[in-house]
Amino acid sequence: MLSRQLGEKLKKYETPFYLYDIALLRQTLESVSSAARQHGYKVHYAIKANYDSKILSIIREYGLGIDCASGNEVRKAIEMGFDPKTIVYAGVGKRDKEIRYAIEQGIMAINCESIEELEVVNQISCEMGVRTDVALRVNPDIDPKTNRCIDTGQADSKFGISYEEIIAETPKIQALRNLNIIGLHLHIGSQIRELHVFENMCNKVNVIVARLERMGYKFRFVDVGGGLGINYDVPENEPIPNFASVFSIVHNHLEVDGKEVHFEFGRSIVGECGELISTVMFNKTTATGRKLLIIDASMTELIRPMLYGSYHNIENITADTDTTEKYTIVGTACESTDVFDSNVTMPTSRRGDLLTIKSAGAYGMSMASNYNLHDLPGAVYSDEIE
Numbered sequence: 001m002l003s004r005q006l007g008e009k010l011k012k013y014e015t016p017f018y019l020y021d022i023a024l025l026r027q028t029l030e031s032v033s034s035a036a037r038q039h040g041y042k043v044h045y046a047i048k049a050n051y052d053s054k055i056l057s058i059i060r061e062y063g064l065g066i067d068c069a070s071g072n073e074v075r076k077a078i079e080m081g082f083d084p085k086t087i088v089y090a091g092v093g094k095r096d097k098e099i100r101y102a103i104e105q106g107i108m109a110i111n112c113e114s115i116e117e118l119e120v121v122n123q124i125s126c127e128m129g130v131r132t133d134v135a136l137r138v139n140p141d142i143d144p145k146t147n148r149c150i151d152t153g154q155a156d157s158k159f160g161i162s163y164e165e166i167i168a169e170t171p172k173i174q175a176l177r178n179l180n181i182i183g184l185h186l187h188i189g190s191q192i193r194e195l196h197v198f199e200n201m202c203n204k205v206n207v208i209v210a211r212l213e214r215m216g217y218k219f220r221f222v223d224v225g226g227g228l229g230i231n232y233d234v235p236e237n238e239p240i241p242n243f244a245s246v247f248s249i250v251h252n253h254l255e256v257d258g259k260e261v262h263f264e265f266g267r268s269i270v271g272e273c274g275e276l277i278s279t280v281m282f283n284k285t286t287a288t289g290r291k292l293l294i295i296d297a298s299m300t301e302l303i304r305p306m307l308y309g310s311y312h313n314i315e316n317i318t319a320d321t322d323t324t325e326k327y328t329i330v331g332t333a334c335e336s337t338d339v340f341d342s343n344v345t346m347p348t349s350r351r352g353d354l355l356t357i358k359s360a361g362a363y364g365m366s367m368a369s370n371y372n373l374h375d376l377p378g379a380v381y382s383d384e385i386e
């Protein structure tokens with residue numbers, strides 16, 4: 001863990017801030033791109049996980065494309081120099097102006113999530129006098145065996161079009177003259193640690209692709225989304241996720257000969273490269289005897305524990321004592337749910353100590369807010385520390 005090596009050196013930066021391990025980011029990118037190359041797979045980075053400009057410019061060096069969830073994400077990717085032909089854009093609620101912008105930029109595909117959206121993209125394309133490349137985002141109805149807050153591919157989810165609806169509406173879909181339906185897209189959920197789920201996904205996709213192609217669709221690519229999980233419990237054991245194992249499952253089970261296969265990884269690329277560094281402000285004990293450690297970060301810097309009950313490993317990186325205490329670690333926000341973790345055994349912590357909240361590179365900074373008029377956290381990059 002980089003912060004542990006740096007320790008006191010980090011005290012010169014104003015907390016809270018995100019600390020990014022640039023060497024680890026590069027190793028992770030090397031790992032995902034070399035494993036993908038072996039199978040000829042294409043990888044898009046899910047920009048929603050972290051849109052820090054320096055991180056994006058490093059990701060671009062490794063030739064990844066981008067997966068977006070809004071018009072502004074498409075704009076950011078384009079401003080950062082990503083080739084529009086490597087940008088995909090999903091999302092259940094795209095505004096007309098976002099659709100128009102994506103069409104103007106000539107991105108790889110708009111991944112459409114409802115029949116009505118297909119009709120609107122067709123209508124806007126017609127007005128603009130173009131044919132637009134789109135993919136059908138299908139809801140495959142698969143249980144990704146993850147936190148239910150972040151599963152996206154079960155039958156009742158808001159994401160994607162049900163397979164049955166695609167089949168039923170095929171005459172209508174195929175009559176949309178200003179669309180080129182060039183791909184099939186799905187994303188079943190995030191933080192998937194049970195890799196056999198990806199095997200189930202492939203088996204489903206095989207059936208869907210075969211059936212839809214018999215109905216006259218001709219897909220150039222299948223985009224199976226992201227979702228590979230990381231080790232929040234003991235990040236030191238697994239700093240780089242096992243991309244090769246997911247690719248090999250897909251290689252062994254996906255039967256889509258001749259088609260491009262795309263992935264959209266977010267968390268697994270940046271999650272372990274970031275830590276949230278915060279200072280202990282105050283100690284206090286509640287009337288019930290609970291020892292609170294009040295730190296200068298809060299849900300405004302990292303909302304995952306409060307929003308999903310997610311676990312992040314927390315460590316005191318500057319303590320100089322062998323005694324320990326059991327703490328509830330709380331933030332500064334005016335919310336009772338602003339708790340990072342309870343019952344954490346840590347070295348006795350004092351005002352001024354630095355804590356690291358690990359595995360915070362994904363969905364940390366990108367979900368930060370100004371609530372209570374907090375400042376947004378800064379960023380410190382390992383290769384710029386003297």
Ligand code: LLP
Pocket residue numbers: 046049067090150152187189190191225226227228264265266267268304362363
């Ligand atoms: N593709 C699509 C269409 C997605 O919706 C997502 C994530 C990804 C790819 C990237 O998934 P990943 O590889 O990162 O699992 N804020 C939540 C996670 C939300 C994920 C949203 N979609 C969290 O902090 O756990």
